[in-house]
Amino acid sequence: MSEECIFCRIVAGELPADIVYKDEDFLAFRDIMPKAPTHVLIIPKAHTASVGELTDGQQELAGRLIILAKNLAKKEGIAGKGYRLVINCGPEGGQVVPHLHLHLLGGRQMDARLG
């Protein structure tokens, strides 16, 4: 855990969050400034700064992140109409919080343009 990382602090229960799912390895909670009617952030509990920091040994973790997003989309009731999964990486990728997270966005029509 990184002491200064806000998402690590949410994992540790030191900061409040609207948690929608948790298991041994992952946590999912609602984004504090939602960009869509459904906006859930899904994170591995163990601190990895970004996609850029993932190792070959974390293939399973990365795959499970996407499968979990799919399952939560169903649970949130947005699977039928569709949704968007986003992972920002680094400053030009628009990443603000340096703890790997996947955005699950749905409940409205997404812009076809990407960024």
Ligand code: 5GP
């Ligand atoms: P990024 O731009 O790094 O991909 O996305 C970071 C996201 O985290 C943003 O959508 C922002 O609204 C959200 N966020 C930042 N701080 C907090 C917080 O303390 N709690 C929650 N629930 N979301 C946060």
Ligand code: ZN
């Ligand atoms: Zn962290």
